Amino acid sequence: MEQELQDQLLRVLEKSDAYQALRQVVLAWKASGMKQQAVLNVFEQVRQRVVEQEAKEDVLLDVMDCIVGYCASEARLFESTED
Numbered sequence: 670m671e672q673e674l675q676d677q678l679l680r681v682l683e684k685s686d687a688y689q690a691l692r693q694v695v696l697a698w699k700a701s702g703m704k705q706q707a708v709l710n711v712f713e714q715v716r717q718r719v720v721e722q723e724a725k726e727d728v729l730l731d732v733m734d735c736i737v738g739y740c741a742s743e744a745r746l747f748e749s750t751e752d
Contacts, residue, residue, distance in 0.1 A: 671711065674698075678715045682725045691732045695746045705747045709736050 681690045698708055712733050719725040735746045 671714075674711045675715050675718070678711065678729075679718070682715075682719065682728065687725075687728045688731060691728065692735065692746065695732065695736060699746065705736060709733065712736065 677694065678691065681687060681694055684690045695708055699705075712729055716726055716729045716733070719729065732746075734740045735744050738745050738747065738749070
């Protein structure tokens with residue numbers, strides 16, 4: 670299953686609006702019960718796969734900031750670090 674989640678992120682990274690699309694994926698995963706750390710782990714694994722592709726890595730890192738709350742409060746994807 671984790672490979673499927675990674676593949677989903679890799680497909681979304683190809684979109685022109687990857688940032689917003691990735692945010693929507695996170696919200697869908699969260700709604701399905703996926704925990705913050707599990708989401709972050711999948712993002713980190715994908716980041717390691719695209720590390721040579723700076724633009725894709727940057728988008729992932731931007732969304733990861735929103736996952737952990739290192740962003741403006743309205744951009745946070747999880748309420749706290751305990752979700």
